[in-house]
Amino acid sequence: MGNPDIAYPLWPPLTAGCPTTSTDEIAYPVEVDYDYDRVPPGLFEHATGTGLDRWAPLLPPLTAPGLAEGGTPLVEIADGAFVKDEARNPTWSHKDRLNRCTVSAALGAGADGIVVASSGNHGASAAAYATRAGLKCVVLTSAETPPAVTSFLRAYGAVVLTVPPEARWPLLRRIVAETGFHPVSNITTTHTGHAFGPEGYKTIAYEIFTELGVPAAVFAPTGYGELLFGVWKGFAELARLGVAMTTPRMFACEPAAGGPLARSLAEGRPAAEVEVAQTAAYAINSKVSGYRPVAAIRASGGRALLVDDAEMTRAQHDLARAGLWYEISATAGLAGFRQAREQEEFDGPVVCIATSSGFKDIGVGTQRPEPVDPRWDVVRRHLQSSGIAC
Amino acid sequence: MGNPDIAYPLWPPLTAGCPTTSTDEIAYPVEVDYDYDRVPPGLFEHATGTGLDRWAPLLPPLTAPGLAEGGTPLVEIADGAFVKDEARNPTWSHKDRLNRCTVSAALGAGADGIVVASSGNHGASAAAYATRAGLKCVVLTSAETPPAVTSFLRAYGAVVLTVPPEARWPLLRRIVAETGFHPVSNITTTHTGHAFGPEGYKTIAYEIFTELGVPAAVFAPTGYGELLFGVWKGFAELARLGVAMTTPRMFACEPAAGGPLARSLAEGRPAAEVEVAQTAAYAINSKVSGYRPVAAIRASGGRALLVDDAEMTRAQHDLARAGLWYEISATAGLAGFRQAREQEEFDGPVVCIATSSGFKDIGVGTQRPEPVDPRWDVVRRHLQSSGIAC
Known part of the structure; x- marks a missing residue:
């Protein structure tokens, strides 16, 4: 995507987008490219190492010492989907x-x-x-x-x-x-992000593929959309390498309070800026979209879905009842899947990416414990009012 | 350990210790036993499955659906030790x-x-x-x-x-x-715990072994000491199965505010009850010890170490500077290792178990952000006072 004829050396990493094509209106991101012919053929069958190091041949040089990031599990839920549990990372997010x-x-x-x-x-x-x-x-x-x-x-x-x-x-x-x-965060007005960032995210695709094959669809919580783009790039590479035969449809799940990706797609523009209203999903409430996720959604045959706070709250509740506690932003993926399945069927497994633990929500730490009188008749009434026979 | 001639059926699980040997003074725990001759020979070379299911032949029936618990990484730190990062579990603790x-x-x-x-x-x-x-x-x-x-x-x-x-x-x-x-927690006066609980903990030993072999020593934060006992049982089983040649020395790391295991060992008693003072390590500040961890420490040639809040605070600080944020109780293992290495040398790798994420500490969520004037001269002074040249 973009203009593949324009190339820059890897070092020093460009952090303000493409100096050739960017305009005052839009900054175009740069992307890390690889010599795919030199990727070891068996990488996806018998990769060794832990964390991102496992995928080093398809990543920029991992000079910074790792924390065994990645390698997060897929957990099945009653919706018939798999949750990619990114709250299991070293600092508990993707x-x-x-x-x-x-x-x-x-x-x-x-x-x-x-x-x-x-x-x-x-x-x-x-x-x-x-x-x-x-x-x-x-x-x-x-x-x-x-x-x-x-x-x-x-x-x-x-x-x-x-x-x-x-x-x-x-x-x-x-x-x-x-x-x-x-x-290490974006410094341009429209979003370009750091060129190395989505390279890390694409390992999510590699991990899903080695465990599950290519899913029918991936639902990702999106702010700027870098996570979605990275996961798409990973699956696109698997297809390019001949390791996978297909690619999944990519669904952006944005807070209805904003939604720059949905706007870009609706208006056929490479990126958009929107007004944002209040939402509990503060972590993904972006005014601007990047160019890359919009292109990825189009190329994959996916869509951008707007999920409101009530839908995310229900998804958050139901995930917690399945034993998985996420911050509300992290549950936009499941909320989006529930919207989409009302409108279409998915022929194969579906993955909802859950980005981050429940400890990051706005209300966490503000609730005070309410002491209960420990006498049995009082406790019994509490239990009975929660439907416990005693 | 205990009396191997007394046996009960697995179901229903006994939750109040051994009905035959327990006295008014001490309740003796019961333990799950296995037909070790029937364990698949290759289990530790090519185990399949995720989470605890990987080790099903050496666990009680895992009838409850899993969350891909376990499989946590060992992360190397500057102390020359490995940290077993149990904050990477589904609810971020062991x-x-x-x-x-x-x-x-x-x-x-x-x-x-x-x-x-x-x-x-x-x-x-x-x-x-x-x-x-x-x-x-x-x-x-x-x-x-x-x-x-x-x-x-x-x-x-x-x-x-x-x-x-x-x-x-x-x-x-x-x-x-x-x-x-x-x-699912202890119901006896001296600690017996749930018979199935340490069976889960022993998978920590299996994971350490498959990644690292048998370490010279394991340092575990201890309250009742069930974690330590479980890890010891896992290593003892590996030796019994002929998979490992040695077992590690087991070090209990207790808050100096209490220390029932150290007391039991010092007095040569199977279990002890102590007074406890205040400590920030609330999660492991136990008044009573169990019988099993005391026996495990003895059998392994280990010790019980008392670590004070200052030592744990330093360990917590240094772990965070290595990119690993734990609650203070979780850092007792590293604090204990630092004490022990002043007194003796360890001939082989050392593992400190870090039990739980930093989100669980007492002060978390009580700090308010202090807004900073965003004008450059003010910001520059802030950066300079933190040693940043600008």
Whole structure:
């Protein structure tokens, strides 16, 4: 996709999109390319190593030390779908796959540190990989960060600066300019992201494939859509390598409060900017879309679905009743699948990516325990009111 | 250990210790035994399946559906030790291994529900496995439960009753008596635990062995000591099966605020009860020890180490700087290893078990973000005061 005739060297990684094709209106992302003929033929049958290292021949150099990220399980749920449980990563979200790669880029580029703008998962994960690699880390966050996430962001020793939301990206660019730190989040107005980031995400496709084959469809919670793009790229590579015969349909699951991917697709534009309303799914409530996920959804025969808070709340509830506790944003994939299956049938397994643990939600840590009188007659009434015979 | 001549059928699982040998002073636990001659010879070379199911021939029947628990990575740290990262489990602690087995016991016993007394991890994990299995769950907890853990305990739909700490065990026994629910935590005065629980923990030994061989020593955070006993049993089985030639030395790492295992060993008694002082390591601050971990430490040539809050705080800090965020109780293993290596050398790899994610600590969710003026001169001063040149 994009223009394959324009090529740049891998180093230093470009972090502001394609310098040739980008316009004032849209920044076009750059993408890591490989010499696919040199990929070891048996990689998908007998790969060795743990975490992302298993897939090193199809990744940029993993110079940053790992935390055994990835290798997350598929868990079957009553909906007849598989949940890809990304809450099982080292910092309990899919962002660890991305940051293993972006922090490797920072190390490879010789930076002393990294800087990231984040409401939670991305920042904490970046901080973890930075400290493990001996790099400093600056996280720009906003006062809307939930209480438990505030502790999480500070846990890994990063410099965490709480600034007004609109100040984050200008400050990010300024810090990059003044310190030489490597940015591991997007620094362009329309979203380009870090070129190495989706390379980490594409290992989700490899893992799904080795466990399940090619699913009929993948449902991904989407903000900018980098996760979706990365997973699509992984499946597209499997087809290109001749390892897989088909590719899955890719479904973006966006909060109905915004929905830049749905807008782009509806208007036939490469990217879009939308107004966003309030939603509990703060982690994926993006104003802007990137170019790549829009192209991926089109190429895969997928769609962008808008899921509202009530749909995500139901999905979150039902996943918890299956023993899987996710933050509400993480449940957009299942909410999207439930919408889609009302309209069409899927001929094969379906995977919903669940991105992150329940500890990251807004309300976590704000509930106070209500003491109960321990006398048996009082306890019995409590149990009976919950449907327990005694 | 114990008296191998006394045997009971597997069903119904005994939950109050050995009815023959227990006295008013001490309850002796019962243990699951196997026909080791029937274990498939190649189990440790080419085991298949995910989670605990991989080890089914050496476990009680896993009737409760799984969540792909276990299979957690070993992560190397600068101390020259490996951390067994149990925060990568389905509910982010080692308790998932135990509860897959105890909830299987409840299902196998035909109970409609389970009941558990817990300050956090055990209760949430039990609730997750119970709801997945279609069982009701009652969690008895206390008002000291930290804020984020309060949300966690309620996430899976259990009936959570906050009662005075001293009321928990009498109420647990009463609920068992009145509802027929199966207890998945200890119901005896000295600790026996659930017979199926350590069977889940022993899979930690199998996983360490397949990745690393037999380590020289294992350091485990210990409250009652069930985790330590389970891991020891796993290694002892490997030796008995002729798969491994040696067994590791087992080190219990107890909060210095209490320390019933150290007391038992010092006094040459099968179990002990101690007074406990305040510690941030609330999750492992036990008054009583069980019989089994004391015997395991002795048999392995290990020791019980008392680690204070300052030592655990340093271990927690250093682990976070290696990219691994654990609750303070979970870092007792590394704190213990650091004590021990001052006194002796270990001839081979050392494993510190880290039991649970940082989200479970007392202070999590209580810190408020402090907004920073986003003007560059202010931000620059912040960065400079953190040692960042700009």
